Amino acid sequence: MTTTLQAPPKKNRRLVFPFTAIVGQEQMKLALLLNVIDPKIGGVMIMGDRGTGKSTTIRALADLLPEISVVAGDPFNSDPNDMEMMGEELREKVENNEHIDTVQKKVPMIDLPLGATEDRVCGTIDIEKALSEGVKAFEPGLLAKANRGILYVDEVNLLDDHLVDVLLDSAASGWNTVEREGISIRHPARFVLVGSGNPEEGELRPQLLDRFGMHAEIRTVKDPDLRVQIVEQRAEFDQDPQGFLANYDEQQKALQQKLVDAQNLLPQITIDYEIRVKVSEICSDLDVDGLRGDIVTNRAAKAIAAFEGRTEVTVDDIRRVMPLCLRHRLRKDPLESIDSGYKVEKAVDRVFGLDVE
CATH class of the missing domain: 3.40.50.300 (P-loop containing nucleotide triphosphate hydrolases)
Incomplete structure (x- = not known):
């Protein structure tokens, strides 16, 4: 209880x-x-x-x-609705139907x-x-x-x-x-x-x-207009934090709800078999060690589809997330610099037939 x-x-x-x-x-x-x-x-x-x-x-x-529901007094912020992710003592209490208080934090x-x-x-x-x-x-x-x-x-x-x-x-x-x-x-x-x-x-x-x-x-923003905008925003926030936050309250709530909706939609997202094969082909072409690159790309593509309220992953989703998922896996020599994402983008374009040339 x-x-x-x-x-x-x-x-x-x-x-x-x-x-x-x-x-x-x-x-x-x-x-x-x-x-x-x-x-x-x-x-x-x-x-x-x-x-x-x-x-x-x-x-x-x-x-x-958004705030999460946790078991009151629990040092691990345990979720009262997820027995799989509870410490031993708390799980025993739940199994014995002992009373448990929860709080939002x-x-x-x-x-x-x-x-x-x-x-x-x-x-x-x-x-x-x-x-x-x-x-x-x-x-x-x-x-x-x-x-x-x-x-x-x-x-x-x-x-x-x-x-x-x-x-x-x-x-x-x-x-x-x-x-x-x-x-x-x-x-x-x-x-x-x-x-x-x-x-x-x-x-x-x-x-x-x-x-x-x-x-x-x-990288540091180079555009002078953008730099001025960032400096002015910061000054405005420092001068009147409450007022500044109030201006963005609607946008914050909208994004918060969008994240909650995406988390709920995530289990329903599917990736076409052909797309999954091409993702693994790209990882193989780029000589990425192991399978982490394939797995993470699939997960990230599903997450971006859920974020945008869709149930199917598109080639564009793969193109947007793959550089973030693979760029740091291309480096074989510790002295080598990490790819900017250009190699990954070229490989995606080639395998998916998106080359404009």
Whole structure:
């Protein structure tokens, strides 16, 4: 049995720049929205110049998302309607028909600091308490807090490779396992992993980069008129955040509803067999290792169709998402630069017969 409680009033809640007001950076925005519609796409790696609004956009996306229903007092933001994604203790309560309170809360947005230790990220087990009292004393980490939300790692290319591996494993499986001295704790950790960085400070190893679902490249806006518009918008927001947010309220609500509708429509989306064969042909032609490229492209194409309210994937959907899904998988040498998307676009045009020449 569950009851829904009102969440406590939000006191001095930090005002966030609205997602619909962000100008430009279409690749990054599209990749983020598609991952929200289908988190199984596998996250986004955003590489680009400093000061291009990466952090602002990700915080704006988290703020845009509708509130979620969680079990009150649960450290993992467990969904009261999904027993498959509950911790052991909570699942036992549900199976025993114990009373469970639920609350509505904002989608969590967790920043992972560069200096974070593995214990801080994964959580720790209090061995002393476990041995003396016979209970699994677990101190949840950042992965627990990020469950059903967004985990953002700025400068992910400077993070220890082992930690990146842990994050990617959890993001892919939806679970985090902590083992120490023969004691094991497993909890849900399903989140959208978003990494960002500046390519001047080094790239991730190709093996790790390949495990990010999508890769968006962003550049500093060159158009003077657009730059002025961005500067003026920011000044307007800083001067009167409430008024600025009110101007975008309708657009924010419309986009929020569009995302909810897309999530509901996603299971109904189909991709024609011929299109799927051609997607795999492109991945093969580009010598993409493994099958992640094929899988992610299919998922992203379904997500963009759902976002636009259609039930069938088109060739245009493939053309729009494939560069984001494959560009970072073409690099064989760590010293090689990541393709801008040109090679992928040419391959798509060739295989689908879209060449204008």
